Amino acid sequence: MDHWKRGAPGEAGAFKSSHPPKPSAKELKRLRVRRHFLDAAKTLILTDGLDQLSTKRIGEMAGYSYATIYNYFENYNELVCEAVEELALECGEFVTESLADFPQAGVKDRVLELARLMVLWNTENVNRYYPFLSTQVDFSYFFARDGEHFFHPAYRLLLEELSRLDLETLEMSQEDLATLTDILAYVFHSKLHFFIRYGVPRTQVELLDEVCREVSFLLGRLG
Amino acid sequence: MDHWKRGAPGEAGAFKSSHPPKPSAKELKRLRVRRHFLDAAKTLILTDGLDQLSTKRIGEMAGYSYATIYNYFENYNELVCEAVEELALECGEFVTESLADFPQAGVKDRVLELARLMVLWNTENVNRYYPFLSTQVDFSYFFARDGEHFFHPAYRLLLEELSRLDLETLEMSQEDLATLTDILAYVFHSKLHFFIRYGVPRTQVELLDEVCREVSFLLGRLG
Structure with a gap:
């Protein structure tokens, strides 16, 4: 969970060791x-x-x-990438804190709520997610900095929740779990993409309904 | 299936009636x-x-x-949109023709092949799909022209194949079918997005493997 383990993004280098100078x-x-x-x-x-x-x-x-x-x-793109990363961390914090207050303990209820929170945060102000869609940002900055690609913190939160599924009962392998997590991430990403860029569907309420239906369908088909 | 019913795109107006002047x-x-x-x-x-x-x-x-x-x-964006639409139609033609030659009659085999063809076409030359990711293109052109949003022809092909599923046996509603089609479309879109923009995964072979695994997982969970 690299994006969380670090301190404030962009200042990671200065505080890396456990006893920072x-x-x-x-x-x-x-x-x-x-x-x-x-x-x-x-x-x-x-x-x-x-x-x-x-x-x-x-x-x-x-x-x-x-x-x-x-x-x-180093350049304008570094500044933009560091700012955009902090915006993603703020989304992760919002989802983490809201989920901590969510009383339901069942995996499916919690994943549905996570989906709702993720979409809510990023559509209350569409400028929050737009940078992840923009072809003007060069995300290879993160690979050069960290040796790995940027991933949105919501992905790890999703994986954490899904990891509580009883795989044996559901006849799912660890690979299936990773595949399911990926597919749910594609739902969030594509829904936000089509909503923010194409205005489809027209309202936030419809969007939340559709995401909820899609996530329910995926989880419902698990058994 | 509006993008197919028209004649050549961009020339729709001239040939709209069944007896064009x-x-x-x-x-x-x-x-x-x-x-x-x-x-x-x-x-x-x-x-x-x-x-x-x-x-x-x-x-x-x-x-x-x-x-x-x-x-x-009308402007540069109209020219770009019309060109990009033709590129999407070429993708649709490639998938349609290749699927016509595909001997398997089972829905799942054919959807897997459709997924493979869609990803193959758009990654043999990544410039083919990039326009659908670019935030420099204003796709609201299509809504103004047609009164509906642009959708990629592969979507309709996918829906056609999936419509042959035996919904009753699978205990699926028509709404479930639409949801499944959408989720598969999100898989294609997101995989192409991450591959073309972030270089994840690194090779076309890995990408095809992953898409195949994800589509198989989705279809396998139907029952």
Whole structure:
């Protein structure tokens, strides 16, 4: 669960060991300035959408010259990717906290609720999920940084819930469990894609209904 | 099955009735010039990818000034959408023709083969599916043109195959059938998205294996 094990994303390197060295004043300043840029980028993505984002606007909001960004980030794509990762973590936190309060203990009820929360969060403000659809973001940044591809934290939460299924009774293998998790993730991803990009279905209520029906169908067919 | 009922896409208006009026010389010229632009756009999308496409390059290849495009298309997005629709139709034709030659009559075997063909076609050249992922294309063009959203022809082919399932024996409703079709479509779409945009999994062989496993899992759970 790599995206969770790290501290704040983008600052992982500085705090990796269990006894992190005290960061120098210079390093603290670097992290602080990066934070200003990241917060500005996140605010702008959430309010106006990723397509309206620019170094100029980020600089203005953060209170620095746009050129300063390149002293703190390798390039614009790094800044965007780090901001987008934090938005995904916020979604993961919302789902985790809401599920902790969810009284149902049954796997199917909890997975349905997870699906509902995931779709709810990302459609209350569609700017939250849009970056994962944008072909303007180069996600290979994460592979270069971590040696593995980015995955949305909701995926691991889903896998955790499904891991409580009684595989023996359901005549499912561990591979089947992974396959089911993947298919559910495709449902979330595609539904959000079609809703955000094509306006299908037309309302959030219809979308939630459809996702609920699809997830119920998948879980209902398990036995 | 609207995308199939029409004649050549983009020329639907001219041939709509069952006894189409003979097109005028002016109309024939208009269609011919549009055809040059569409063919140029398709060739450029397939060879260099949609991101490299521009009115300038289309004009050069079609042998017209780029400004001429605006005499034949409302805007650049219309030209791109019409070209992309034709690419989807070519995919549909490939799948239809290949399935016609496929000797297996069982629904599950045929759906597995359909999945394999769909993924094969769109990954032999990833430029074929990329336009459906690009956030630079405004697909609301189709809704404005047809009063309904664009859907990929493979969707209808899938629904046709699945309609041969014995719903009663499987204890499935018509709504379940539609849900299953949608979920399979999400598998294709998401797998192609992650493969083309993130390079996951790394090879076409692995991708085909995974899609095959996922489709088998879904069909296997029907009973």
